[in-house]
Amino acid sequence: MNYLIIDKEEWDRFLGKLLSSYTVFASVSDEFGQDYELIKPEDISRITYNKPKPATPLKSFFLPVKENVTSGIISEKPRLIIGTPNCDIQGLKLLDEIYLDKDFLDILYKRHRDNTVLISSDCFGVGEHCHCLSYNIMPYSTENADLAIISMSGKIVLRILSTKGENFVKEIPVSDSPENDKLLSSIEKEHLLTETSLKAANKGLPDSAATGKLVRGAGEEVWKKHSARCVSCGACTTICPTCTCFLLIDKPGFEKVKQMDACQYPGFERTAGGEDGLFELPVRFRNRYMCKYAWKSAKFRSTACTGCGRCIEACLGKINKNEIFMELAKS
Amino acid sequence: MTNEKNIYKPLKSKLIEVIDESSLIKTFVLIPEEEFAFKTGQFIELSVDGIGEAPFTPSSSPQVTDRLEVTVMKTGYVTEYMHNLKPGAYMGIRGPYGRGYPVESFFGKEVLILGGGCGLAPIRSLLYALEHVRDKLEKVILCYGSKTPADCIYKPLFNRLNSIEKFEAYRTVDRADGEWDGAVGVATKLLDKIKVDIKNSVAVVCGPPIMMKFGTLRILEMGYKDEQIYLSMEKNMSCGLGKCGHCMMGEFFVCKDGPVFTYNELKNTPDIWK
Numbered sequence: 001m002n003y004l005i006i007d008k009e010e011w012d013r014f015l016g017k018l019l020s021s022y023t024v025f026a027s028v029s030d031e032f033g034q035d036y037e038l039i040k041p042e043d044i045s046r047i048t049y050n051k052p053k054p055a056t057p058l059k060s061f062f063l064p065v066k067e068n069v070t071s072g073i074i075s076e077k078p079r080l081i082i083g084t085p086n087c088d089i090q091g092l093k094l095l096d097e098i099y100l101d102k103d104f105l106d107i108l109y110k111r112h113r114d115n116t117v118l119i120s121s122d123c124f125g126v127g128e129h130c131h132c133l134s135y136n137i138m139p140y141s142t143e144n145a146d147l148a149i150i151s152m153s154g155k156i157v158l159r160i161l162s163t164k165g166e167n168f169v170k171e172i173p174v175s176d177s178p179e180n181d182k183l184l185s186s187i188e189k190e191h192l193l194t195e196t197s198l199k200a201a202n203k204g205l206p207d208s209a210a211t212g213k214l215v216r217g218a219g220e221e222v223w224k225k226h227s228a229r230c231v232s233c234g235a236c237t238t239i240c241p242t243c244t245c246f247l248l249i250d251k252p253g254f255e256k257v258k259q260m261d262a263c264q265y266p267g268f269e270r271t272a273g274g275e276d277g278l279f280e281l282p283v284r285f286r287n288r289y290m291c292k293y294a295w296k297s298a299k300f301r302s303t304a305c306t307g308c309g310r311c312i313e314a315c316l317g318k319i320n321k322n323e324i325f326m327e328l329a330k331s
Numbered sequence: 332m333t334n335e336k337n338i339y340k341p342l343k344s345k346l347i348e349v350i351d352e353s354s355l356i357k358t359f360v361l362i363p364e365e366e367f368a369f370k371t372g373q374f375i376e377l378s379v380d381g382i383g384e385a386p387f388t389p390s391s392s393p394q395v396t397d398r399l400e401v402t403v404m405k406t407g408y409v410t411e412y413m414h415n416l417k418p419g420a421y422m423g424i425r426g427p428y429g430r431g432y433p434v435e436s437f438f439g440k441e442v443l444i445l446g447g448g449c450g451l452a453p454i455r456s457l458l459y460a461l462e463h464v465r466d467k468l469e470k471v472i473l474c475y476g477s478k479t480p481a482d483c484i485y486k487p488l489f490n491r492l493n494s495i496e497k498f499e500a501y502r503t504v505d506r507a508d509g510e511w512d513g514a515v516g517v518a519t520k521l522l523d524k525i526k527v528d529i530k531n532s533v534a535v536v537c538g539p540p541i542m543m544k545f546g547t548l549r550i551l552e553m554g555y556k557d558e559q560i561y562l563s564m565e566k567n568m569s570c571g572l573g574k575c576g577h578c579m580m581g582e583f584f585v586c587k588d589g590p591v592f593t594y595n596e597l598k599n600t601p602d603i604w605k
Binding site: 069070098099101103104105106107244245246247248249250251252253254256258261263268269270271272273275276277283290291294295298299 | 406408
């Protein structure tokens with residue numbers, strides 16, 4: 001794997017210059033938490049590296065909450081996204097399968113993708129509810145992003161993951177130092193430490209294949225019990241990096257606006273004739289679990305749950321899917 | 332937008348005629364601005380400008396590509412607007428979408444069609460397609476039920492079908508009125524009197540969910556195998572592209588994997604009749 005290593009100061013100067021030709025979004029931490037921000041020159045020093053995970057899932061950059069899909073215009077200015085954890089990078093694979101499907105290519109999605117240079121961030125340490133490794137997703141990217149970034153000992157390490165990434169780094173001044181090998185081995189140690197912490201934090205959590213079997217086998221009473229605290233707010237689907245259901249809204253001139261939707265909202269499946277397979281809350285609640293762990297995994301190559309844990313954090317009813325799976329695994 | 336095809340953009344189509352089929356059902360005759368070909372059983376998204384769109388299976392012949400007929404029951408918000416449209420208006424069409432009836436696999440066989448209510452709309456398109464290839468079919472039997480005689484659409488169709496060699500058509504109503512002298516009872520009752528070589532036959536079921544359920548159960552009882560039964564499923568197909576998630580039924584997107592399925596494909600999927 002190819003690496004590029006430069007001084008952190010040099011990287012910051014490079015980013016400063018880049019702001020005139022790119023729209024740059026990066027993960028930034030403050031007293032309210034960690035999330036993507038539009039980067040201005042004064043924000044460069046605030047960019048957070050190596051830390052899971054921005055509150056907003058990556059999908060928001062490619063599937064806006066609301067977008068005119070018949071006459072929408074995408075800025076010609078290229079976009080750089082820095083600091084995406086690998087859970088979201090893996091989640092993007094499912095979005096690509098759905099929206100870049102050769103039968104029905106979504107040209108707006110494709111333009112958002114083509115227009116973006118994606119720099120993933122290695123996770124050193126474990127965020128609350130992080131459980132990527134339980135679903136065979138590593139806490140660092142080796143593919144599907146353009147570059148992966150690590151900040152360490154005053155240096156920036158960029159792992160090159162795509163041709164687009166390779167072209168991007170051609171403009172960056174390279175520093176060659178005998179310390180580089182030591183740096184790379186320190187990164188490997190951090191990876192191992194993070195993996196060990198993830199394993200310890202999620203001991204006993206069934207993997208995705210086992211989860212699929214558990215949800216398929218769970219009876220009505222399981223969904224009745226756990227949905228009792230669900231208020232159908234849709235926070236879990238909104239925050240999920242792989243939930244992409246939407247509604248098409250008609251506007252005059254035969255225009256269509258695509259708006260994010262959620263199977264957890266009452267009426268999601270209702271037809272004009274009144275049939276509604278998801279009318280009852282426990283059935284609606286179960287639908288999300290079946291979709292994530294049974295149906296999507298049968299239909300697509302990519303995973304529909306990346307173990308980011310955001311749905312647990314966002315739930316108003318404090319429903320913890322991992323606790324449900326642990327309980328199902330025990331019973 | 333550039334020249335790349337935009338999957339969300341409808342094809343403008345001029346409404347040239349509106350045919351009253353029953354008090355709640357009208358057929359819209361449309362001339363699309365471009366040639367529009369579909370396979371029987373596939374569906375389209377039909378839109379009223381600025382109001383909304385809904386999925387329908389065309390009721391016209393798939394052999395005709397310069398005009399399209401869509402039969403619509405007034406059921407909700409969008410269809411109410413459709414029913415108020417007058418000839419000269421423009422509607423939007425997206426599609427055709429999904430998997431239609433595998434007509435070629437019916438060759439050499441008898442085709443039993445069980446329909447109810449507005450389900451006759453897609454069936455009429457299938458009948459046109461079957462009529463076109465009738466030399467290659469053994470027999471086509473239509474058993475159709477409507478709530479009342481007045482609710483039966485395409486009334487002249489039945490006499491015409493009965494005059495076509497190899498075709499038989501039967502009708503029943505749930506509730507008769509004074510002038511009705513035909514069969515009374517649900518559509519499945521008609522299956523009792525037909526003669527069909529089940530081993531060399533396929534069955535097609537299309538209608539409201541309740542009829543689909545009991546119709547399929549009755550056809551299974553007659554001895555048809557799961558893979559001989561074709562169901563045209565109705566869900567809230569919104570995008571038609573296998574993306575928006577509204578029509579997901581177990582592992583299937585009804586819009587892309589269906590709407591025509593064999594019962595064999597669906598029998599292990601929960602809640603298919605809802």
